Amino acid sequence: MFALNIKTWKLLPPTAPCFSNRSHRASTLSTVRMQKPQKPPSTSKPRRKSYGTSRKSILKKTFQQEQVTFTAPFSDEPVVAIIGGGIAGLICAIFLDKRGIRSTVFDTGIHGLGGRLGTRVIDANNNPLIFDHAAQFFTVNDSRFAELVNAWLDKGLVREWKGTVGELHNGGEFLPFLPSPPRYIATNGMRFLADSLLSETRLVNIERPRWISKLEPFNGMWHLSENGKPCGKFDAIVVAHNGKCANRLLMTSGLPLIAKQMKRLELSSIWALLAAFEDPLPFPGTTEVPFEGAFVRGIDSVSWMANNTKKLLASQSDGPNCWTFLSTAAYGKQNKVPQENIPTATATRVKEGMLEGVEAALGLSKGSLPKPFYTKLQLWGAALPTNTPGVPCIFDPLGRAGICGDWLLGSNIEAAVLSGIALANHIADYIQSPGADPGEFAVGLNHDFQPLEGHDIGQFPGLGSEGKMNEAQVYELAK
Template sequence: MVNTSKLFPLFGLCPFPTQSSTMNAQTRNPRSKTRKKPSSYGASRRSALKKTFTQEQVTFTAPLSPDPLVVIIGGGISGLLCASFLEQRGVRSTVFDTGVHGLGGRLGTRVVDRNSLVFDHAAQFFTVNDSRFAELVHDWIDKGLVSEWKGPIGELQSGGNFVPFPSSPPRYIATHGMRSLADSLLAQARMVNVVRPCWVSKLEPFNGMWHLSENGKPCGQFDAIVIAHNGKCANRLLMTSGLPLIAKQMKRLELSSIWALLAAFEDPLPFWDATEVPFEGAFVRGVDSLSWMANNTKKLQNSHNGGPHCWTFLSTAAYGKQNKVPQENIPAATSSRVTAEMLESVEAALGLSKGSLPKLSYTRLQLWGAALPTNTPRIPCIFDPFGRAGICGDWLLGSNIESAVLSGIALANHIADYFQSTGADPAEFAVGLNQEFQPLEGHDIGQFPGLRSDDKIDEAQLYELAK
């Protein structure tokens, strides 16, 4: 078992800025009927930003609860690890997630036709750099949740020039698809309640607690909030929450857009000089619309004679930006065009002539409109002790599963320490509220520390950056 009691020390803190106006959260009633209705149904981005940054800061004055209940909005791996480590510190939590098919966020796996077609359609694999994360991964391996991906992985240049990576560092995958790891993380939890699918639409402070609702339907009241997701939905949620400092940092985050094409072929993919491609995963170079391709059938060991060959193709961030549309309602014409262009790019990458791919038995196109962070504050978590609200997620440290895990655990320990304090000087628990952002380097599909073109991040450097 993992010894987690001292895995994460208290990270360095920054001073909490003085607010010119604050709101006593004891007196704000979420059920008040005296508020004015909006004069219009729409608002410009400028007015939304103004509303976000000029909202009054919530300042809770109620004593800290000896038995707090924390709400975690977002069931990705960062939020799930936050909930798990809160439980290990004796703190109860509720996780709200929008997932219909399961938890995980970008730990996404799509299963079609009773397990005959399985695709990891977001996070593809991960490497391990941090010793604390390594301890968790070894525990997951012992439980059968994670295994090493030993198939050939490398770089594929346009025209079919494949260069394999060395076997070190090891690459890891969830044994039954990435989503299976997320769905297993809280299987033994006793102090965590999971609610899904639920789209929290409003946060309101009243009587020393945070009150949550989904389209007017109450979702409960909580002593503290964790925002474990990002993008426009998180921005919208925070816009009038009374947390301008949290909202400001979330607004500064920039995210890429990436198309994911899932394709099942009746026969193996050919290669320019062979009957079958010599790899299971490849970072594609020199093709405008393609950054990654992976054979899910071999990766997940679901191959069987005469069965389909399932591949995931991910676009470049540049192509995603050029062809971005509302991901909830992709026009049919866009879907057909993007699918055709990405399949042509597969042929170009493999050195094949146009129209030479095997017959398709299944395709599905998905746009990750808020795919991966492109900038980062390089801190493990953000916490506002006066509003009793925090943020965790991969983007705070990087762009990978390891960063998400470290962030979730760091915030869990920080919140537990906060509630175990006397509450006499809450400002000492403020962290990350004014941290500057910097550009984030890595592959279009994320960072993989130690893997060829990714620089290895030294643990001592990580601790220093967290101060």
């Protein structure tokens, strides 16, 4: 498995308190190659654009926009806007809070924070159904992440997932993984970890659901708006999400270097099928499947399956069995549609194809898979990165804007956390270094991207596969 040397990126320790005692001066702003008078941010509602802005159009606007350059000192009590409430954005807010810097997190989530830390709870006849429908579990490799996870364990936010996990090959052949390294899950579902992270912060504000549609520099500050509605002004901004929405937001923002790097990111598409069955799924030779989670091999339509009931509600001995099935990246690409408007015919075809894939993976005869009494299909159109610049964060000191996210280091929760920490400390150091040369704080603006390898559902440092097990390990599993 592809391994990232994350530990080579050292985070700078906290320096001076963020609130300087220098007098506040009115901020000014200038632009490279442009000295035109600036207009105040528009409050008129923009015309609705049709879905599918061409890549050529986006690239043209991205490459031609002028670079914003802020020249005045930060305000006495600077505030950072964080666009995206996934794990990277939340961790960035937490570590800004540790440095005494205020932030506002803008997130589009209707059900909660977390992004790909997604959990769905469905009340079905007073018998709740629960599904982790994006991130399934995580492993720990970096000491900084281990320190956070240990704190989460002490608070009861996460626990070790001791259920059997392994590889399931087409036809029903299952090989369990070794119990080491430990695998971790959120105690009550991944989303509830995200919702709990900010409980002890003092300087973090949450705006949800809020879809930031425009960034405008004016009078030394960033002005944010949602469809013409002002959402505040900020000293610096963090983009903690990606995909086509981030690209559209950045293509006319005045941040061409950041926009170009974001445009180089390539993302997979993954279908998530949530399915509840009245009884345990059958498995050849046993009454039910011998695992709680499995990476599926040799099936075009399915890459992962997990029993959420066993995983999250281990004490529940009866009741429905809630399963999450994730497609392969190839199947997602083959059936890619706008995730905001999935055609009924596509949804039907994908659902049938994935259930047939589950049936084949389990080694069941055609048509013998029990019919689920509840299903929900979701497309993650920007699921996981397939390439990376291999830097912990990106920061443009002239435009006072940065990017954090798992894709900068890998494709897992640990990478997202380390990225959020790195950007928070970098921004804090920049704010707390008045008079420093901005060029010294530029990060990741010109890094080349390299292919990113891993499972279709992400990277899990230390997690072995049968191909990497020696004979002694296989013997231990078979004992």
